[in-house]
Amino acid sequence: MRIIVDAMGGDNAPLAPVQGALQAVKEYGVEAVLVGRGEEILKAVHDQGLAELPQGLSITHANQVVDMHDNPATAFKEKKDSSLTVGLNLLKNGEGDAFVSAGSTGALLSGATLLVKRIRGIRRAAMAPVVPTGGGGSVLIDCGATAEGTPEFLLQFAFMGSYYAERVLGRPEPKVGLLNIGAEPSKGTGLQKEAYKLLHAASEEGRINFVGNVEAREAVEGAVDVIVADGYSGNIFLKTVEGTGLFMSRQMKKMFTRNWKSKLAALLVKDGIRDFKKLLDSNEVGGTALVGISKPVIKAHGSSNGYAIKNAIRQAVEFKRSGIIEDITENVEYMRLNARSAGTDGEEG
């Protein structure tokens, strides 16, 4: 398998992508193509104490870099020689099996949608991170790829999230919940009420295992494997989990640095503190899959270090191997409100 890595994306580029790719090649036996400014990439390789590119690693030169000043919606075409655009084109043309980038989320999403394209019949690609919950992690879909939701988007997210939980996380018959403010089908806004009906019907047909509405509090506890949300609500949920986690970590730090007794206590539980921090460390997760795109695209966190990039590459490998894209493609007719017109409006742009 061959993973295309955006060597210029993220806060720590090109060092982190180079480190991550080197480690991934060694650990997973994959090939990696680093896309970006050749000389900068080579320098980073040399800085790792390597005289030349190791077996399995190659470079595809791209001179431009998409940065935060670029318009996310159009960056991929305005900067045709960027690592983002060149990398996505490699993916599109079959010169690699997956693309990993820690660069701009918006630019990656637009580029992936318009160059690599969505799976035919999928209305919107979704960002589907695995959120740390009491159940060992839950797929949250969507968390901000599309702010505005429709019942059909949520239906598609439910299917895609279910396949992801089953295929990539290995959960049999994953429990799918609709993020809502109460358990009853009458709860929420019009969007949730309509989506509830569609998800319930899909569950009755045996296509997904919809367990009903899930309140945010239960979602955090790990009550479901898949949390279905419109992009706006999903983002609020995700960022609140992250923010509260950080807030509480700081409170815990305060608790342990108060005086000599508390510092001694910190020494006594230092393994526990390490595990606690790990729970919240985005570097552990790797990245967020862009589900619904016709080929695997993984967004790594902007602040990724080499370890995080390596994990994102592992995730790309798992995603590719899982067969989730084939699953979605084969079942897309069940995710459409008006399946008959699927042939005519599959690419609404």
Added chain:
Amino acid sequence: MRIIVDAMGGDNAPLAPVQGALQAVKEYGVEAVLVGRGEEILKAVHDQGLAELPQGLSITHANQVVDMHDNPATAFKEKKDSSLTVGLNLLKNGEGDAFVSAGSTGALLSGATLLVKRIRGIRRAAMAPVVPTGGGGSVLIDCGATAEGTPEFLLQFAFMGSYYAERVLGRPEPKVGLLNIGAEPSKGTGLQKEAYKLLHAASEEGRINFVGNVEAREAVEGAVDVIVADGYSGNIFLKTVEGTGLFMSRQMKKMFTRNWKSKLAALLVKDGIRDFKKLLDSNEVGGTALVGISKPVIKAHGSSNGYAIKNAIRQAVEFKRSGIIEDITENVEYMRLNARSAGTDGEEG
């Protein structure tokens, strides 16, 4: 001041309301009217070791209890002799200054809206809890009184939340933020984009201090004094903060109960652990104000103990004294999209 207390509402009624009222009468020098089944209330008073009702405490008998089987929207009129309905009527008729209940949120909201009424010109009452954030707490408005939002609702929430933060929490020129998925005015769904414009205009006129969109993560850190949200999103935010807090508390407990070393550590930081738990304890907060109702109504947590009810009574006293209802009433014209028609559609039900 005289506070009307629903003696039959909540999981621990009538004990918790009785304990809370007893403590509040003693500590704050207020009068309290306990509404509910007289004999049960008297028994709870006796169980506290008191032979008779102490000075300042009285009972108004009401035979029925609104419970979870009642339809929240109609319970107040179907059970006319319930502690909820009798209590709200006392408030309406000026026989008390505020009403505190740990009973059904939905029934309280419907009853307060239809019996006590909203302030003229206010479209929807909002639930406005003070959420524990890095800044010492922020007012979240709304968190679920009305799931579906409109830009005008959010404008009114912004004003009311700002008055609450200033008058009740004592924050001068409170920073008002719109809960959103990015900082730019173009972020979010149509609702947030439209609301942004209204809030910005109100800020330009010097009526509120709108600092722009606030992401969930920054909101948790305490970046703003007032977090403005539609009821659906606000509820997701609140429940996620609560859920993540509980999840992390459990992780911390695990950390401290691993082995003898970790148990020793727990002893060394036991004050710190107590403060940590307090951060998340809903009993500390007291309750949630129903802002926009023409008289003070406080919803205490369903699981309130006596201490929590006492805190909710304190909050009712502060709310009444703050003059926030007068503030809203005097400025309601600035919170209307079409102020000219305020006379005709003030009570849309």
